[in-house]
Amino acid sequence: MSNWSYSNNPENSELDAVRFLIGDTDASDPQLNNNEIEYTLSTEGSVTKAAVSCCEALYAKYSRLVDETVGSVSFRLSTRAKQYMDLSKTLRRKNDIRSAKVYAGGISKTDKSVEETNTDRVDPEFTRDLHDNNCSSTDDNEC
Numbered sequence: 001m002s003n004w005s006y007s008n009n010p011e012n013s014e015l016d017a018v019r020f021l022i023g024d025t026d027a028s029d030p031q032l033n034n035n036e037i038e039y040t041l042s043t044e045g046s047v048t049k050a051a052v053s054c055c056e057a058l059y060a061k062y063s064r065l066v067d068e069t070v071g072s073v074s075f076r077l078s079t080r081a082k083q084y085m086d087l088s089k090t091l092r093r094k095n096d097i098r099s100a101k102v103y104a105g106g107i108s109k110t111d112k113s114v115e116e117t118n119t120d121r122v123d124p125e126f127t128r129d130l131h132d133n134n135c136s137s138t139d140d141n142e143c
């Protein structure tokens with residue numbers, strides 16, 4: 001395949017990082033050319049998202065090919081397609097985990113005040129004054 005390169009340096013090259021993530025590091029069996037990977041890098045915005053997109057493209061490529069058996073030799077190209085789809089799912093999960101934002105409410109006083117004044121907020125079932133008896137009546141039946 002023309003226009004294929006891998007410099008064994010995924011830390012300093014986004015192209016190499018994508019190749020590393022998708023396993024396209026063998027010059028004797030290239031899967032995507034540099035332009036295809038650079039395109040996904042420009043459209044996806046991150047190395048991991050580009051790797052997912054590349055795996056999906058390879059899944060589509062190998063899904064077009066069929067399994068063949070000639071005598072005792074079998075070519076299972078559907079397995080290769082499935083492996084790229086499985087890899088894309090794994091990479092997507094890793095990307096989702098890395099990009100997840102943790103939020104713990106009620107840590108700052110301002111945040112807590114804002115949440116308490118939010119009219120769309122569901123009222124909590126438990127509150128600090130849940131068991132306080134604020135009844136001013138002297139009749140026990142009224143409280």
